[in-house]
Amino acid sequence: xxxxxxxxxxxxxxxxxxxxxxxxxxxxxxxxxxxxxxxxxxxxxxxxxxxxxxxxxxxxxxxxxxxxxxxxxxxxxxxxxxxxxxxxxxxxxxxxxxxxxxxxxxxxxxxxxxxxxxxxxxxxxxxxxxxxxxxxxxxxxxxxxxxxxxxxxxxxxxxxxxxxxxxxxxxxxxxxxxxxxxxxxxxxxxxxxxxxxxxxxxxxxxxxxxxxxxxxxxxxxxxxxxxxxxxxxxxxxxxxxxxxxxxxxxxxxxxxxxxxxxxxxxx
Amino acid sequence: xxxxxxxxxxxxxxxxxxxxxxxxxxxxxxxxxxxxxxxxxxxxxxxxxxxxxxxxxxxxxxxxxxxxxxxxxxxxxxxxxxxxxxxxxxxxxxxxxxxxxxxxxxxxxxxxxxxxxxxxxxxxxxxxxxxxxxxxxxxxxxxxxxxxxxxxxxxxxxxxxxxxxxxxxxxxxxxxxxxxxxxxxxxxxxxxxxxxxxxxxxxxxxxxxxxxxxxxxxxxxxxxxxxxxxxxxxxxxxxxxxxxxxxxxxxxxxxxxxxxxxxxxxxxxxxxxxxxxxxxxxx
Numbered sequence: 001x002x003x004x005x006x007x008x009x010x011x012x013x014x015x016x017x018x019x020x021x022x023x024x025x026x027x028x029x030x031x032x033x034x035x036x037x038x039x040x041x042x043x044x045x046x047x048x049x050x051x052x053x054x055x056x057x058x059x060x061x062x063x064x065x066x067x068x069x070x071x072x073x074x075x076x077x078x079x080x081x082x083x084x085x086x087x088x089x090x091x092x093x094x095x096x097x098x099x100x101x102x103x104x105x106x107x108x109x110x111x112x113x114x115x116x117x118x119x120x121x122x123x124x125x126x127x128x129x130x131x132x133x134x135x136x137x138x139x140x141x142x143x144x145x146x147x148x149x150x151x152x153x154x155x156x157x158x159x160x161x162x163x164x165x166x167x168x169x170x171x172x173x174x175x176x177x178x179x180x181x182x183x184x185x186x187x188x189x190x191x192x193x194x195x196x197x198x199x200x201x202x203x204x205x206x207x208x209x210x211x212x213x214x215x216x217x218x219x220x221x222x223x224x225x226x227x228x229x230x231x232x233x234x235x236x237x238x239x240x241x242x243x244x245x246x247x248x249x250x251x252x253x254x255x256x257x258x259x260x261x262x263x264x265x266x267x
Numbered sequence: 268x269x270x271x272x273x274x275x276x277x278x279x280x281x282x283x284x285x286x287x288x289x290x291x292x293x294x295x296x297x298x299x300x301x302x303x304x305x306x307x308x309x310x311x312x313x314x315x316x317x318x319x320x321x322x323x324x325x326x327x328x329x330x331x332x333x334x335x336x337x338x339x340x341x342x343x344x345x346x347x348x349x350x351x352x353x354x355x356x357x358x359x360x361x362x363x364x365x366x367x368x369x370x371x372x373x374x375x376x377x378x379x380x381x382x383x384x385x386x387x388x389x390x391x392x393x394x395x396x397x398x399x400x401x402x403x404x405x406x407x408x409x410x411x412x413x414x415x416x417x418x419x420x421x422x423x424x425x426x427x428x429x430x431x432x433x434x435x436x437x438x439x440x441x442x443x444x445x446x447x448x449x450x451x452x453x454x455x456x457x458x459x460x461x462x463x464x465x466x467x468x469x470x471x472x473x474x475x476x477x478x479x480x481x482x483x484x485x486x487x488x489x490x491x492x493x494x495x496x497x498x499x500x501x502x503x504x505x506x507x508x509x510x511x512x513x514x515x516x517x518x519x520x521x522x523x524x525x526x527x528x529x530x531x532x533x534x535x536x537x538x539x540x541x542x543x544x545x546x547x548x549x550x
Binding site for chain 1: 351358359361375386387388391
């Protein structure tokens, strides 16, 4: 059961998107999301759809993986669509019982749905083509100006990458403890919700104890290897922009400009 | 003066009782004198709570002596400014392989130490490659550490220390959580580093078989050094070791029992070959 959870849904491949600098991908995703809220009309959405399709093709990730993320937002999607359809005032399209679907409602509902779906696909293109580590590095580099405001950017990035390293280990440990407790008669499956939560205690207590022990060990090991924060630290894999990254930035600016124009024209 | 020198080293830690029952000082190390020459292979033995890990942490300045002093390559470990210098000179490998690997990729983990001491990027790559090659893990450089066996992880941890170009490596029970194969690989790696590169090795262990290659064995009990000498000297004192709740290598034990039963054998036989030879030359 615990094996099914995979974090950072990276899909290994060597497409051009995989090779891009994580900073470019991060900013590109951000721009794409902003653009989704700028465009209104059918031409605008056609433009966004074309760009998204091109990105999917470039990423060489099977579409199946992109759609996986849909499952998580299905409920939100249905609820937003329903509310928009039923509660937007305007020209009634058809009605049954006390519910009336308006024309304006239908348009808004479709627009919202498209926005949500594109948003999820757009961000999963980033997570599918970037390893969690690259993502952390990229974020650290992008947010490093915040260091001047005493935001511990390096420390946060280090914590994130350590968390990523320890998730599979703690997962395995949870599995082990679970089996050990089941062997001693613990019951994790039956009973109502509250009972089940209560039954988790014999799992959580040893897990936390061991997590703290690991944290302590790791801190000592890091100190033993001269870790003393981000100051005076060099990087083994520093992020350096290549030609393709500059091209990508240029395309992102172009895309943003296109979206702004379409948004203003209301097409 | 040797690379590691301790003079009248003592360390107290404070043990807090349960339910605020007050605290008491516990002396973990007491009057420890140590002098290790550069390039030596030292083994430290002792049962749980004998202070051997505490001593190891002093070499890396993770702990600072309460009394007495400790020098690593002529630097006093209690001087705060030299802290990172000391830790670079004396690398440390811990018991649990999972809890000391920081990187999510093998090569990134090995690069962690050099990154911390500010080595320029191209030099880090050279060092990482070189270190991984020396521990025989170059083929696994782009794997996730989670996919490696315990022995492999421990060799990655050793590479992480080697990449910092230390004078000395302290290994705190590096094989305690490994299977026999992993154990052999790790010890082999440490021996090679010691013999070929002249890196001083300090190995803390429970396994007597790992000790017989050492230049010198130090036996600790209740925070004190109780025996010191070559493996042969130490293992010929079987009775004393047993009194300290320590084992001797199987072969040594067999020779000892044979001798007690009346077979005229020398003291401190360490390897199977030695025993075979000794037994064959009886007639």
